[in-house]
Amino acid sequence: MIERHRAKRKETWRSIVLTALTAVLALCCIFPFLFMISSSFKPLGQMFEYPFRLIPSRPILGNYEQLFLNGQLFPRWYVNTLVMACLTLVIKTAVICLTAYAFAKLEFKGKNVIFLVFLSSLMVPGDVTLVQRYIVYKHLHLTNTMWALILPASVDMYFVFMMRQFFMGIPQALTESAIIDGCSHLKIFQKIMIPLAKPAILTMVLFSFVWQWNDYTNPYIFITDTSRQMLSVGLTMFQISQVNNYAVQMAGATLALLPIILIYLFLQKYFIEGIATSGMKG
Amino acid sequence: MISLASDLVSGNAIKTKKKKLAGFRLQEQRLGYLFILPFAVGFLIFHATPALISFVISVTNMRFLSNTADLKFIGLQNFIEMFRDQEVMAALGRSFLYSALYVPIIVLLGLLMAVLINCRIYARGILRTSLFMPYISNMVAIAIIWSVILDYKDGPVNQLLRALGCENPPLWLMGEHTALPTIVLIAAWQGVGLYMVTYLAALQNVPKELYEAATLDGAGAFKRFVHITVPLISPTTFFLIITAIIGSFQNFGIIQVLTKGGPGEASTTMAISVYKASFEQYRMGYATAQAMVLFAIILVFTVIQWKGQRKWVTYD
Numbered sequence: 001m002i003e004r005h006r007a008k009r010k011e012t013w014r015s016i017v018l019t020a021l022t023a024v025l026a027l028c029c030i031f032p033f034l035f036m037i038s039s040s041f042k043p044l045g046q047m048f049e050y051p052f053r054l055i056p057s058r059p060i061l062g063n064y065e066q067l068f069l070n071g072q073l074f075p076r077w078y079v080n081t082l083v084m085a086c087l088t089l090v091i092k093t094a095v096i097c098l099t100a101y102a103f104a105k106l107e108f109k110g111k112n113v114i115f116l117v118f119l120s121s122l123m124v125p126g127d128v129t130l131v132q133r134y135i136v137y138k139h140l141h142l143t144n145t146m147w148a149l150i151l152p153a154s155v156d157m158y159f160v161f162m163m164r165q166f167f168m169g170i171p172q173a174l175t176e177s178a179i180i181d182g183c184s185h186l187k188i189f190q191k192i193m194i195p196l197a198k199p200a201i202l203t204m205v206l207f208s209f210v211w212q213w214n215d216y217t218n219p220y221i222f223i224t225d226t227s228r229q230m231l232s233v234g235l236t237m238f239q240i241s242q243v244n245n246y247a248v249q250m251a252g253a254t255l256a257l258l259p260i261i262l263i264y265l266f267l268q269k270y271f272i273e274g275i276a277t278s279g280m281k282g
Numbered sequence: 283m284i285s286l287a288s289d290l291v292s293g294n295a296i297k298t299k300k301k302k303l304a305g306f307r308l309q310e311q312r313l314g315y316l317f318i319l320p321f322a323v324g325f326l327i328f329h330a331t332p333a334l335i336s337f338v339i340s341v342t343n344m345r346f347l348s349n350t351a352d353l354k355f356i357g358l359q360n361f362i363e364m365f366r367d368q369e370v371m372a373a374l375g376r377s378f379l380y381s382a383l384y385v386p387i388i389v390l391l392g393l394l395m396a397v398l399i400n401c402r403i404y405a406r407g408i409l410r411t412s413l414f415m416p417y418i419s420n421m422v423a424i425a426i427i428w429s430v431i432l433d434y435k436d437g438p439v440n441q442l443l444r445a446l447g448c449e450n451p452p453l454w455l456m457g458e459h460t461a462l463p464t465i466v467l468i469a470a471w472q473g474v475g476l477y478m479v480t481y482l483a484a485l486q487n488v489p490k491e492l493y494e495a496a497t498l499d500g501a502g503a504f505k506r507f508v509h510i511t512v513p514l515i516s517p518t519t520f521f522l523i524i525t526a527i528i529g530s531f532q533n534f535g536i537i538q539v540l541t542k543g544g545p546g547e548a549s550t551t552m553a554i555s556v557y558k559a560s561f562e563q564y565r566m567g568y569a570t571a572q573a574m575v576l577f578a579i580i581l582v583f584t585v586i587q588w589k590g591q592r593k594w595v596t597y598d
Contacts (some may be wrong), residue, residue: 015401015404018401018402018403019403019404021398022395022403025395025398026412027412029412029416030415032428033419033427035430035431035438036423039430048437050441052438094320095321095324096321099318099320101317102314102317102318107310108310108311109311111314114318114322118325121325121330125528125580126532127531127553127576128532128574128577128580129332129336130534130556131560131573132331132332132335132336132339132573133328133332135566136327136328136331140327151328155321155328155329160321185309185313210418214418214420214421216420216535216538216539217534217538221561232420232422233422235420235423246430250426250430252426253420253423253426254423257420257423260420264414264415265411275476275479275480275483
């Protein structure tokens, strides 16, 4: 009896120590965000006060107001990014689902060869083809438009692979009985496949939104007009033009992170399970 | 008798079923091509063309786009020049240094976090959410925050170090020797969530009976970890190490946003060098040749990963 009690107490202590250790790591992960939010409500003068104060003594909104003053492009970048990310989601979901369904459930000549050729696109990382892509996009008059960001992102073999695995898991019997009942392939796709694939589609949509929203390299290279720029790159320009005002930058960074963090907090199950089940790319 | 009749009926049913399915096969051919058409067009334009023209551009003296009049075929000259160019070779060295720092940090930290989260701890949900948070965050926002936190003069980190009696705290992103390691730390901090979650899934797949049996045999926690956990999650470790290597060579975004390759050339890696050659010096041919060398390095590890995956990971 006493032995058991002692063992249980030892177990509890172990849990407490391990929790404390994890909490330290977790704090390292979220402290920068807390610092950002806290600083965005402080006047510049108080930002570097020592010791650091999480809750500002007198919170102000001035930093946020400055982002929306006349002539500031911040709201413009915000809308650009939102429109670009949403358009990407619509086009990408359609393109990927059609392609993945064809590879999973339809028989056509050369299917496997075509699949392998498409798969080769995963071997060429984006950083390696920046110059070449710039040249191609320039000739197609895509540079300096948001289509240079939307269209390439919609041709993502990674998600074709993931969705194909998903469609392949749907039993053939289900399709065949629908064929007997007189359904066309288009109808099967619409009425059976898409509804069944909803969780997988949601994972794809979430990750794609976050990637597009956060993307820095592509808009940096392919968009040249400041007014057509996206939020990520806009923030860096802001950093240069507001060289000393860190507090305003923090307000901008907070607003840039806000939608992503909200989506993540409410739908984190889909992020984490999406990675765990499919081995998401980095 | 009855069974014979029912056989006949079902035989007919099978015939009509086969007919219907055969009609469908024909429709399927056309539909299959139709469904993959948008992707195929996009693949040709956005993946195949840029990849294929690399071979052409890298053997020319191509300057900026508009200037195609004196475009010349110069053979392997770009490649030869590159290996004599000390700046490019230094950048290549920095890329390897970046990789050598990044890979062990992110893999070990990911494992540590996963093991902790997998232990019997309190508030697991909140802690896991916090640990994963940097992964989904905007790189530029993160860069701004960290440049402020690590600000040499006023940043909270150096303030703390000074308060603790450190007279010459590090210059972090501004220091010639500290810039690259600091970028690696920030990059690992941001990316580690992915490694944690992947490891977590692997840890949860280790059969509990193995641990129980080992405990009965008197193995302590450390022994169980070394002799059961480590070998059983080794496919995941392999996968993650290669993923980390491949990712570590693609560091353009994070470096450009944090230091633009500076101070001086201190954090100019191969990816930054390609950018500088093309978009600052407008030497497209030379830049493409450099990009191809970077690609060749990444390709080696990609092939290793695919080969290993076939061996270790089963898709069913």
